Amino acid sequence: MPLVNTKEMFKKAYEGGYAIGAFNVNNMEIVQGITDACKQLNAPVILQVSGSARKYARHNYLYHMVTAAVEETGLPIALHLDHGASFELCKDCIDGGFTSVMIDGSHLSFEENIELTKKVVEYAHARNVTVEGELGQLAGIEDEVNVENASYTDPKQVEEFVTRTGVDSLAIAIGTSHGAFKFKPGQKPQLRFDILQEVMDRLPGFPIVLHGASSVLPEYVETVNRFGGQMADAIGIPEDMLRKAASMAVCKINVDSDLRLAMTAGIRKHLAENPTHFDPRQYLGDGREYITSVVKNKIETVLGCAGKA
Ligand code: G3H
Ligand code: 13P
Ligand code: ZN
Numbered sequence: 032m033p034l035v036n037t038k039e040m041f042k043k044a045y046e047g048g049y050a051i052g053a054f055n056v057n058n059m060e061i062v063q064g065i066t067d068a069c070k071q072l073n074a075p076v077i078l079q080v081s082g083s084a085r086k087y088a089r090h091n092y093l094y095h096m097v098t099a100a101v102e103e104t105g106l107p108i109a110l111h112l113d114h115g116a117s118f119e120l121c122k123d124c125i126d127g128g129f130t131s132v133m134i135d136g137s138h139l140s141f142e143e144n145i146e147l148t149k150k151v152v153e154y155a156h157a158r159n160v161t162v163e164g165e166l167g168q169l170a171g172i173e174d175e176v177n178v179e180n181a182s183y184t185d186p187k188q189v190e191e192f193v194t195r196t197g198v199d200s201l202a203i204a205i206g207t208s209h210g211a212f213k214f215k216p217g218q219k220p221q222l223r224f225d226i227l228q229e230v231m232d233r234l235p236g237f238p239i240v241l242h243g244a245s246s247v248l249p250e251y252v253e254t255v256n257r258f259g260g261q262m263a264d265a266i267g268i269p270e271d272m273l274r275k276a277a278s279m280a281v282c283k284i285n286v287d288s289d290l291r292l293a294m295t296a297g298i299r300k301h302l303a304e305n306p307t308h309f310d311p312r313q314y315l316g317d318g319r320e321y322i323t324s325v326v327k328n329k330i331e332t333v334l335g336c337a338g339k340a
Contacts, residue, residue, distance in 0.1 A: 034098065035107045036130040036161040040075050041200060041238035041282040049335035050277035053077035053240075054326065055113060055287035057084045059096055060315050061294070064322025066100040066108070071323075072337040074330045075106060077131070077283060079113040082120060094128050106340045111163075113285070121151045125160050133202070137165040141188060148196040156197065163283075166192055167204030169243045181208065186229035193234060200238040200283060203230055207243035211265040211288045222272050224279075231280040238282035245288035246270050246333070251296045251325070258299035265292070273333045284334060289325050297321030 040051050054065045056078045069076045078097050085093065097110045111131040112124040121132045134151040136144035148164040155162045167184030184203035193201060205223040207213070214220050230239060247267025255262050273284060297317040301308065308314060330337050 032101065032105060032107065034101055034110050034128070034130045036159060037077065037109050037111070037163075037238075037283070038161055038199065040077075040107060040109065043339065044282040044336065045236060045238055045280065047335075047339065048278045049339065050281050050284045050333075051075055051077055051336055052326065052329055052334050053079050053111060053113075053283050053285045054290060055079050055081060055084060055285075056093065056097070057088050060319040061290060061322060062096045062100055064294075064319040065290070065326050066104050066106070067319075068323045068326035068330065069106055069340070070104045072327060072330050073106075073340045074334070074336045074338070075108070075340045077109045077111050079111040079133075079285070080124075080129075081113045081287075082116055084113075085124075090123070090127050098128075109161075115151070118147065118150050118154070121162075122154055125155055125158055129160065131161045131163070133163040133165070135165050135202075137168050137202075137204075141192075145192060145195050148192075148198060152197040161199040162197075163200045163202055163240055164192065164196055164198040165202040165240075165242075169204050170208040183223055183226055184230065186226055186233060189230050190233050193237060200240050201230075201234075202240040202242050203227070205241070207241055207268055209243045209288070211245065211247050211262060211267065211292060213243065213245075213247070213268060214266050216264050216266075220266070220269055220272070222268070222276070224275070227276060227279055227281070234280070237280065239280040240283040240285065241273070241276055241281050242285045244268055244273055244284045245286050245292075246273065246329075247288060247292060248325070248328075251289075251292045251321075254296035254300055255292065258296075258303040260295065260299060262292075270332050274335070277333060277335055286329060289329070290322055293321040293325040294318040
């Protein structure tokens with residue numbers, strides 16, 4: 032099976048009340064760690080690449096590592112551009128074999144966001160590539176930009192946005208945020224399920240995307256801190272809230288920070304316990320196993336997509 036776009040995956044996920052994991056990839060151990068977990072649980076998956084990840088690892092390396100994972104696992108895998116910042120970047124990724132792109136016009140005015148998104152949709156759909164748009168802004172750090180003034184998605188805008196742009200899925204802001212420090216110490220994590228419900232009522236059957244959806248599990252934070260890290264105040268989105276969102280209209284749940292944290296925990300622990308080791312395969316191998324374990328937990332506890340490949 033070649034790389035797939037997200038159309039069929041999202042249709043099945045919406046109807047089945049589950050979500051597909053969209054995991055950010057930067058290197059071979061991350062690609063293998065994620066897809067090993069998906070293979071073990073027979074889960075479909077989206078592997079996504081941010082603009083800065085593409086600069087770091089380079090387009091061809093990422094493309095070939097992901098297509099190698101498709102060949103090795105036989106799973107339905109989509110290769111997606113995360114937070115595409117311009118038409119040109121989306122076009123480069125589409126021309127270079129990506130099967131799905133996000134055009135992130137969330138910082139623009141409503142009209143400018145529609146104009147840019149529509150242009151990407153026209154180019155992408157002519158090439159069988161699916162497109163994710165975004166309305167509303169998440170707080171947190173993304174591509175080294177720190178967004179402080181987050182704004183929830185206005186449900187009254189979603190029908191017009193989707194109709195005029197032709198997007199295949201829509202990312203909305205309901206209280207999630209990027210990074211490992213999503214709430215202030217003492218602050219109670221909350222998501223605006225009322226907004227999600229209203230969006231769902233206005234767009235029946237339409238796939239919704241949640242960015243900034245890492246759970247930042249305490250066991251990984253503790254491991255990082257036990258072996259020299261300093262992430263005491265890290266806090267994420269509770270798993271039960273994400274599970275509820277996945278049972279509603281949310282068909283794609285974005286996870287990057289949980290992978291970073293798991294890999295860092297595995298590597299820190301390995302090096303602390305084996306001070307004489309200096310072969311990268313030894314500590315990166317442990318990092319890869321930690322990724323597999325966090326992704327398996329995500330599939331079983333949050334996404335509900337085990338056995339859906
Ligand atoms: O949403 C942002 C993702 O976590 C990607 O982060 O731009 O540092 O690769 P990055
Ligand atoms: P996290 O920082 O919560 O993992 O979010 C990742 C993300 O939204 C990638 O687009
Ligand atoms: Zn994001």
